[in-house]
Amino acid sequence: MFTREFECPSCGGRIESSNPGSRSVSCGYCGQTSHINADNLQAVGSKNLLIDYGSILSLGRTIEIKERKFRVMGRIRIEYDDGFWDEWYLNYDGDKEAWLQEDDGSFVLFSEKKGAGALRLEQDRIQVGSTLTFAPEFQKVFVTSKSKAKVIGGEGELPFTITPGEPADFIEGIQGGRVISLEVLPTEVRLFMGSSLEIEQITFNH
Amino acid sequence: MASPIKTEDTFSSVRQINCTGCGAALEVISNRAKYTGCSYCGSVLDLQSEDYKVLKKLGDPERHPPMSIIKMGMKATFNNKLYQVIARTRWKQTYQERWSEDGETGYSDEVWVYDEWLLLCEDRTYFYLVEDKSGFMRTREFVPKQVVIPKNAWDKISFAEKHGLKPVSEIGTAEVMMFEGESNYTIREDDIIWFASYKVYWTDYITEWRIDPETRETKEIEFFQEEPLKRKDVLKAFEDNPSIQAILDKKRNWKKTMNLALYGALGFFLLFLFSFFSGKTLVFEDEIELHPLGQVDPTTGQAPQVYGTSFTIDTRGTYEVEILDNSFGVDGFALVYFMDEDSSAIRYISGDLNSMSVGGRIGSEAVKIDPGTYHTQLFLEHTPGIVTNSSGDTHLSGGVQVKIYSGIMMAWPFFAGLLICLFLAFIFWLIKKRQ
Structure with missing residues (x-):
């Protein structure tokens, strides 16, 4: 298995990355988020160790869904x-990515639809309750919520760069029983499609 | 497979605080909780602020007590998962409800008050239990396959193609009257909450949308389905709580008593039926005859009478005494006394003689008889004016046949027992229904 080792630029703690596609890592000791820059880490934002609220998920755990x-x-x-x-970042079948959203005991398994970076939505004019076309394959998406949010922090490794404290606007909608989520970060727009899960649909291998 | 769930961790109190509104001691169970509503004064406290500042004051919980059996902090088991009640929101809905009668439809103005109980699961998921005066429902969020949301009561609504376009069952607004317990979400009492619903069989499909009171923009739209839960299933889920156990014990006792009454009624009914069809044994038979048949003696005013053969009963019991017409085609009246050895009448049986039904039953009685010697006495009178039978015989014989049977007899106590037990069962059922 691919592994890379880094030293936290803030506390010197050992950070492991097992995904060649990871672009951000967070130190498990001090909560410092760093961007991976070649073989070096560059600390960004303030340190923030995420509080454990007792999720059934945790780093390194293997789960099974469908x-x-x-x-x-x-x-x-x-x-x-x-x-x-x-938003839990998951790997499957080697290097494939998925996201499991955990919101107060409800779960949605998302996969990213690449190419959404080209989306040019006038998000301020989008109204909850309206029907929009997000992409050619995402027509007639019913908008259910729009929220101005911010990234509090991260844990483990992530496939894109995050900076704690940065704004992240979300537009959520539904289309044919699927959940569509549009994440508008300062640097990019990402489009996700998902389906909601009952907790019984998630099994834990260890 | 290892379970990541630590039940004890989930339900242990993570914070014990004093209400900044009234000083009451409060417990917070979920470590995610951002707000708590005081069960004593109705203050909503910000758990994220250092001094737990009072954000707002909602309705006094004492004025909005729980509607029936569920209380804060109770544990429950649904689908083999352990839950704890951590919050209660008292809602008031003001809405229009669809009615349909004699081919006409319309909407009437209604108000509905209910409690929404929040139960935290050992796996940190949530269970929303809605309770009103009529019972319980479970509410779950869902993702619709299609969305057709009404603007008013006369619009159509649908969340799935297979449901088709439906008329709106209810549409209106909802407001929070009281909140106690804990919440992870901001309680925005100023938000205007609209809802609309339709029904498919027993399930209500509901959409709820929140409107910002200042901008009047819709902030969020959610979809829920609500299914009724039987009261007995809710009681079963909460059975480990002492107060619910007491209710269940009382219920079981009522059930036992009701069953006893029903089984009693069934027993009496079977005895009653058995008395119809059971075999009986002839223990005594006698023919008592008057010859010739006479009329009332004009000097004494007495009807002709004669004693029957005496007989002995050895075993105490209920016997059937049957009197049959043995008068060979005469219309008249017969009276048979059943007497003990002191010639004291124990019982009498009387009935008409009928020329058209010779050999027919004049009457029969179930008589409780002690061991002893008995005899019968017959009074017989033919109908005045008739002195000959159809054969022209003027020297008529008149008489009866007396038969005594042993065995279980059709007796009125069985029937009375059946009625009493059925009545008791009905009363228990009525009381149980009212509980």
Whole structure:
């Protein structure tokens, strides 16, 4: 298995990365988030060790959903006006990526639809309750919520760069029983499609 | 497979604080909780602020007590998972409800008050239990396959193609009257909450949308399905709590008593039926005859009478005494006394003689008889004016046949027992229904 070792630029703690595609890591000792820059780490934002609220998921755990095995690689915690939620970064079938959103005991398994970076949505004009086309394959998406949020921090490793404290706006909608989520970060726009899960649909291998 | 769930961790109190509104001691169970509503004064406290500042004051919980059996802090088991009640929100909905009668439809203005109980699961998921005066429902969020949201009561609504477009069952607004317990979400009492629903069989499909009171923009739209839960299933889920155990014990006792009454009624009914069809043994038979048949003696005013053969009963019991017409085609009246050895009448049986049904039953009685010697006495009178039978015989014989049977007899106590037990069962059922 691929592994890289880094030294936390803030506390010197050992940080391991087992995904060649990871672009951010967070130190498990001091909570410092760093961007991976070649073979070096560059500390960004303030240190923030995520508080453990007793999730059933944790870093390194292998879970199974619909007969597919996933490994938990990292997570981001996002805060908005009404509370916060966690986005768990999962790997499966080698280098494939998925996201498991955990929001107060409800779960949605997302996969990213690449190419959404080209989306040019006038998000301020998007209204909850309206029907929009997010992409050619995402027509007639019913918008259910729009929230101004921010990244509180991360844990483990992530496939893109995050900076604790940076804004992250979200537009969520539904289309044909699927959940569509549009994440607008300062640097990019990412589009995700997912389906909601009952906790019974997630099994734990160890 | 190792379970990541640590039940004890989930339900242990993570914070014990004093309400900054009234000083009451409060416990917070979920470590995610951001707010807590005081069960004593109705203050909503910000758990993230250092001094737990009072954010707002909602309705006094004492004025909005729980509607029935569920209380804060109770544990429950649904689908083999352990839960704890951590919050209660008292809602008031003001809405229009669809009615349909004699081919006409319309909407009436209604108000509905209910409690929404929040139960935290050992796996940190949540269970929303809605309770009103009529019972319980479980509410779950879902992702609809299609979205057709109404703007008013007369619009159509649908969340799945297979449901088709439905008329709106209810549409209106909801407001929080009281909150106690803990919440991870901001309680925004100023938000205007609209809802609309339709029904498919027993399930209500509901959409709820929140409107910002200042901008009037819709902030969020959610979808829920609500299914009724039987009261007995809710009681079963909460059975480990002492107060619920007491209710269940009382219920079981009522059930036992009701069953006893029902089984009693069934027993009496079977005895009653058995008395119809059971075999009986003839223990005595006698023919008592008057010859010739006479009329009332004009000097004494007495009807002709004669004693029957005496007989002995050895075993105490209920016997059937049957009197049959043996008068060979005469209309008249017969009276048979059943007497003990002191000639004291124990019982009498009387009935008409009927020329058209010779050999027919005049009457029969179930008589409780002690061991002893007995005899019968017959009074017989033909109908005045009739002195001959159809054969022209003027020297008529008149008489009866007396038969005594042993065995279980059709007796009124059985029937009375059946009625009493059925009545008791009905009363218990009524009381149970009212509980």
